[in-house]
Amino acid sequence: MSKQTKEPKQFDVDVKVRNFCGKSKLFFLISLALIVISFLSTFTGVDVALEFKGGTIITYSYSGEMDENTIESEIGALVGSSVNAQGGESLDSDTKTLSLSFSSNEGLTIERQAEVTDKIQELYPDSELELLDANDVDATSGSEFFAKCIVAAIFAALILIVYIALRFKQISGWSAGVCAVLGLLSTLIVTYGGVVLCGFEIDSNFMAVILTLLGYAINDTIVIYDRIRENQTLLPGMQVNDLVNISSSQSLRRTLRTSITTFSSMLVVTIVSIAMGLTSILSFSVPMMIGIVMGTYNSICFVPSLWVWWQKKRGISVLQPVKKKAKV
CATH class of the missing domain: 3.30.70.260 (ACT domain)
Incomplete structure (x- = not known):
């Protein structure tokens, strides 16, 4: 009798795979357009709260x-x-x-x-x-608070880059970390533009939104990175763009459910605030909704496509499966 050989494990991709990477140029143009509009919104007039200007x-x-x-x-x-x-x-x-x-x-x-x-x-x-x-x-105390929030945001971004680089070193962690933070920065810039265009003040509520999005908007990106790392071993030899398309498609339903749930809660808060005339709460709930939508778009469309573009620029078309250490 011939010795039976163990067949390699087959991975069933039980999702409809969408070609996210094939639309990368469109995603880059959309992100660039939104960022430019957000910067240009500054020239329409930025209403800075009294606590920051005295x-x-x-x-x-x-x-x-x-x-x-x-x-x-x-x-x-x-x-x-x-x-x-x-x-x-x-x-x-x-x-x-x-x-x-x-x-x-x-x-x-x-x-x-x-x-x-x-x-x-x-x-x-x-x-x-x-x-x-x-x-x-006193404008001085407000300026100090604003400066501390900016320092906290920069420090958090650096920590995120290091964390992602170490956790996802199998998929070129440093590039993954930088791409994730660039997507997060895009989310914050567009949120700022939305605040200005909606006529809200740059106040403590805005800073609370920024600090909240720093922790929230990166979660879905990390989930997709985790899928890529898993599929790197389960689907050896697959092209990077195909691997990312599968991983993003697998994470799509979870990401949308999470975002829709959070967005809906902020929408309810917004409706109640309008009905009750609580305009102070609107300056938090509306920017949060903008940040949630932009963060979801970046996690699914922009960041993975940017990461694939970076790998191809480095000449990497296929991710090698991670070799497990043999048990002694």
């Missing part, structure tokens, strides 16, 4: 109705600078609140604050206006 915030309680646009124009003409009026409701009572934000390095003097109060009372004499709080905001 000024004064005055809060009143009142009854009845007030027109915020009228207050902004009248008070702006009085103090000679732009004013942002925002209405709300007190958390500990049923009274309405009005917050006025004045951007200036020196803040408003006591005399000028009194003039502002008198002007509002003149406009709405039956409003039972009452001063609740008046605070000067």
Whole structure:
């Protein structure tokens, strides 16, 4: 009897394989266009929050109705600078609140604050206006907070590159790490452009979105890298672009489910915020939705295609299977 030979393990690709890498030029053009639009949005005017540029915030309680646009124009003409009026409701009572934000390095003097109060009372004499709080905001502390967030983002990007390089060294980890961070940077830039075009302020909510996306948007990319590393052994001798197409297709359903679930939760928050008039929450939920969509696109389409392009530039068309060490 002839000695039976053990057949190599066959891997069943039980998914519809989509040619992601075949559309790499289209993905690169889309990403480039979105990044350029995001940068150009800066010239439409960036609204920086008071906490970053300094000024004064005055809060009143009142009854009845007030027109915020009228207050902004009248008070702006009085103090000679732009004013942002925002209405709300007190958390500990049923009274309405009005917050006025004045951007200036020196803040408003006591005399000028009194003039502002008198002007509002003149406009709405039956409003039972009452001063609740008046605070000067130092721009220095806001600038320090902004700088610390930028440093944290840069440090996190470097750590991600090192982590991916070590974890996925079988698939040229350093290039994988750099491509992942470039995709993440693209997500953050487009999110910034969305914030500017939607008319939101660059404030602490925006920084919270950026720091959240730093951890969230990279997860799907790591899942695809893990699939590539697994398929590298299960499908030896396969071309890099085919290997990535299979790995991305296998991860597509999971990635979309995760993203749709997170996006839907942010959409519900957005709808409730609009219904309740909670504009402060909108400046977090809407940018998060933009970041989720862009992060999903980058994880599935942009980053894997960029990584394949990098490997081909290095002359690598086939990934060699990882050799397992023999047990002693």
